[in-house]
Amino acid sequence: xxxxxxxxxxxxxxxxxxxxxxxxxxxxxxxxxxxxxxxxxxxxxxxxxxxxxxxxxxxxxxxxxxxxxxxxxxxxxxxxxxxxxxxxxxxxxxxxxxxxxxxxxxxxxxxxxxxxxxxxxxxxxxxxxxxxxxxxxxxxxxxxxxxxxxxxxxxxxxxxxxxxxxxxxxxxxxxxxxxxxxxxxxxxxxxxxxxxxxxxxxxxxxxxxxxxxxxxxxx
Numbered sequence: 001x002x003x004x005x006x007x008x009x010x011x012x013x014x015x016x017x018x019x020x021x022x023x024x025x026x027x028x029x030x031x032x033x034x035x036x037x038x039x040x041x042x043x044x045x046x047x048x049x050x051x052x053x054x055x056x057x058x059x060x061x062x063x064x065x066x067x068x069x070x071x072x073x074x075x076x077x078x079x080x081x082x083x084x085x086x087x088x089x090x091x092x093x094x095x096x097x098x099x100x101x102x103x104x105x106x107x108x109x110x111x112x113x114x115x116x117x118x119x120x121x122x123x124x125x126x127x128x129x130x131x132x133x134x135x136x137x138x139x140x141x142x143x144x145x146x147x148x149x150x151x152x153x154x155x156x157x158x159x160x161x162x163x164x165x166x167x168x169x170x171x172x173x174x175x176x177x178x179x180x181x182x183x184x185x186x187x188x189x190x191x192x193x194x195x196x197x198x199x200x201x202x203x204x205x206x207x208x209x210x211x212x213x214x215x216x217x218x219x
Contacts, residue, residue, distance in 0.1 A: 009160035011161075021159055024194070024202075027199055028196065029085045031087050033196065035063065041158060047153070049149055051146055052142075054098050054131065054142060055098060056142055057095060057147050057150050061088055061090050062091065071179075074172040075170070079171070086195060087163070088195050089192055090192065090194075093147070096136065096139040098143070107120070143188065144190055148191075164198050168194060
């Protein structure tokens, strides 16, 4: 039985979760999400796929007034409504040194008899060397992809828990890691996601999507 078999959502309607999602810019500032619940949602979000199971992500949850003031050092002002009213702002950083924990991750899976020795040797002979010799551009590319996937999963989980979110890229990316106490040589920002309960009566903008025929093709 997995660790998530007993999770109970307030909304488990797939159609509602997917098509009812909208970016919220005005939250009820009186709503405070317990840290235990935020931790649960992020733990569940990490079941998202990642490049070769690298899991090259790192999360910073900002849920205090002091933390939000720190974010104002690099957030653009048009995102202040979300920042000031949300229950929490979750920052998703890519982590280029994730491969250094890769051997221990797979060794642990083998020790718990979750994979065969043949699979372990295959991982150590293929994926591990690939990342040990990868360029910084490759590591950033994989981290960006991993963070995008886990962030989207987090946003859908938030809706299942009864909250709403807004993905944010409007900030000075060159300052984010250092301001938040991370090594900019190893951590790079991908996005921030605000979370909370929408403010009553707030009118959020409905956005249209391009017709599918304009953005796809068959070959």
